[in-house]
Amino acid sequence: MVAARPILYSFRRCPYAMRARLAIKVSGVAVDLREVVLRDKPEAMLEASPKGTVPVLVLENQVIDESLDVMLWALGQGDPEGWLAPDKGDMLGLIAACDGPFKHHLDRFKYATRYEDADPLEHRAGAEVLLRALEGRLAQNRWLFGQEASLADYAILPFIRQFAAAAKGWWEAAPYPHVRGWLDGFTGSDFFRSIMKKYPQWQAGEPGIPFP
Numbered sequence: 026m027v028a029a030r031p032i033l034y035s036f037r038r039c040p041y042a043m044r045a046r047l048a049i050k051v052s053g054v055a056v057d058l059r060e061v062v063l064r065d066k067p068e069a070m071l072e073a074s075p076k077g078t079v080p081v082l083v084l085e086n087q088v089i090d091e092s093l094d095v096m097l098w099a100l101g102q103g104d105p106e107g108w109l110a111p112d113k114g115d116m117l118g119l120i121a122a123c124d125g126p127f128k129h130h131l132d133r134f135k136y137a138t139r140y141e142d143a144d145p146l147e148h149r150a151g152a153e154v155l156l157r158a159l160e161g162r163l164a165q166n167r168w169l170f171g172q173e174a175s176l177a178d179y180a181i182l183p184f185i186r187q188f189a190a191a192a193k194g195w196w197e198a199a200p201y202p203h204v205r206g207w208l209d210g211f212t213g214s215d216f217f218r219s220i221m222k223k224y225p226q227w228q229a230g231e232p233g234i235p236f237p
């Protein structure tokens with residue numbers, strides 16, 4: 026019997042879902058993508074993962090509902106571009122600085138009105154701690170961990186994209202030219218475009234969309 030393709034619940038604009046799609050795409054694994062609307066989550070997704078966040082990858086006997094774990098699973102199936110070649114602990118450390126403090130400040134900068142007493146400028150300054158670290162690395166090398174792209178680049182880029190979009194104007198003149206170049210290379214790439222296609226909301230009973 027042919028094994029069913031894994032199901033990926035995804036939301037186009039979610040940076041966590043983007044990083045999952047990037048790793049799935051590079052790995053060569055084929056999945057059925059189910060586009061989710063966050064205010065109307067499918068029952069089948071909530072049954073698989075009650076915490077209700079995307080991405081969720083449903084395998085035959087396992088559910089993976091953390092984006093970084095989806096990336097690691099996909100790269101475990103195939104890693105033709107060597108995204109896992111740099112030291113894993115170092116990469117996970119930098120990704121944790123993105124997912125933790127940077128994301129905290131990004132949310133409070135971008136959606137200041139949703140948080141009581143959030144001062145956007147204070148949170149923009151908080152986010153710059155990671156930007157400075159990335160700038161230092163990218164001034165030395167084309168990618169965060171050397172001359173080739175890695176897990177860390179593609180895990181972090183979708184969040185820097187979100188931050189840059191929220192800080193437009195300021196971003197263009199900010200003292201992070203290497204981060205800007207790195208981000209522009211990403212957003213202008215066919216690779217990025219290929220994971221940003223628009224799909225209609227998945228409806229129960231429909232097949233998913235073959236991805237990539």
Ligand SMILES: N[C@@H](CCC(=O)N[C@@H](CS)C(=O)NCC(=O)O)C(=O)O
Pocket residue numbers: 036038039040041042063077078079080090091092093
């Ligand atoms: N730690 C999770 C976070 C995923 C997450 O928060 N995704 C957001 C969308 S970008 C979400 O699904 N939020 C639930 C909601 O808005 O209802 C991961 O890495 O997968």
